[in-house]
Amino acid sequence: MMKQTLGVLGGNSIGVALADSLEKRGYPVVLIEPTGELSIPLETIKFVFLCVDSSQFWSVVEETVSFLTKDTCLIIHPTVPIGTGDQLQDWCDQKGLKVVVASCAMMEIQHPSHIVIGGQANHPKLKELRHIMLSYDVPILMTTRKEAEIIQYTRNAFLATKMSFINQVASFCETFGGDIQTIARGIGMDPRIGQGALKAGIGFGESLSDNLLSLIEQGKQNGVKTPLLEAVQEINDVQGDWVKNRLRRELGALEGKTIAIWGVRDQPALDIIEQLLAEGMELHLYDPFLSSDHSFPRNTIWHADKWKTVEQAEALIILQECQPFQEVDLLHLKEKLNHPLILDGRNLFYPDMMDMLGFRYIPVGRKV
Known part of the structure; x- marks a missing residue:
């Protein structure tokens, strides 16, 4: 039987990903731009995801x-201020x-682990x-x-909290000794904590940060104190200085130094690039998933060949975890x-092996 057509209102990255995800599960999807023309009348679509x-x-x-018609169910998908759904229902009424x-x-739109749906209990449209969402074959609450809105915010905030926590622990490991990956495994063996998001690195990105700051602001506006969430954001801001501080310890003054950077797709990497540019460094960039027509930060040099980035570099900084970097020929890299x-912001390699190969290897959360 032909499945009904669904609408996704909004052409941002979330909307496009959701439309693709629903199509893969057999639903015809119309991607609706607010000011664009539709291939079919909007009133014929009975479920519209607002993204x-x-x-x-x-x-x-x-x-x-x-x-929209009286038979339509309008589903707010992305993170919106708490209470927006009720306000929209009142507005429609x-x-x-x-x-x-x-x-x-939903987290991980293509492959969510679970889905939360909020609305009027026992309503036929719900x-x-x-x-429809059972097509994802995951638990639904x-x-x-x-x-549902509070769950979306606080789930992201808890994820950010675990990431900032393990980065704080990584600082202890770098100071007192110990391997953060071993520490994280030991912490995560407690079933009340679990292994998820206990991976030290250069910090979480813009999406989690925006979510966290929005939740903090909503708390302030409504008289809710948020010292824990504020500390989580502060730790993340400090973690962004890890590369610059470690480079200073290794190279001294940074102005005029030439550095290679692998992996420049996410916001933490871009923030680090801006920091290093402000220090007067010459940066050579490479990312296997980007091409020369990508918009790179000004005053950087892009290379389509990763080996070209390191030929004159006084250090290599790895800011992305991906298979091409994990499988790089280390002997050739050494040459x-x-x-x-x-400086490895993603802890891709074993320190003992890198030391044996003759690298000065500095990962996050390991005393060197």
Whole structure:
């Protein structure tokens, strides 16, 4: 039997990923741009996922939602301020729109471990929505809209907390001795904690940070103190200085130094690049998943060949965890490097092996 057509309103990265994910599960999907033309009438789509940034949320709602019919279920997917779902339902009711509003919380859109759906309990449209999401073959929790929104925020905040915690522990390991990966395994063996997100590195990125700062701000606006969340963000900000500080210890003054950087796709890497540029360094960049037409930070030098980046470099910095870096020919790298200094922000290699090969290898959370 032909599955019903679903709508995804908003062409940002979340909307595109969700549309692709639903199509892979057999649902025809119409990607709706707020000001674009549709291949089919909007009123024929009975389930519409609203995937727009918080800053554009209400303007998109006002432009688009009035075209929906009384049989439509409007699902808020991305992270929005707590209470937005209830506000949207009230707005629709005041406009006389018989639209049912739900909130949906998913991590890892392509392969979620679970799904949270918030809305009016036992409403027929919520039951239909649950049936659609059962195509992901993962546990589904039904909640109120506010509960789903709080879950989305606090789940991200807890993930960020674990990441900042293990980075704080990594600082102890670098000072007192010990291997952060062994420490993390030992901590994670406690079933109350688990192994997830206990991987030291250069910090979490813009998405988690924005989520955390938004939750902190919502707390301030409503009289809720958030000292733990503020500390999590502060630790992450400090962790971003790890590369610069370690380079100073190894190279002294940084101005004029030539550095190779592998892996430049996420926000922590871009922040580190900006820090090093501010120090007056010459940066040679490589990423196996980017090409020369990508928009790179100004005053950097892009190479399509990773070996070209290291020929004149006084150090190699690894900022991304990916298979091409994990499988690199280390003997050839040793030959190519002008100086055998590697700062590894993702802990890809065994320190003893790197020492045996003649590298000055500095990972996160290991005393060297």
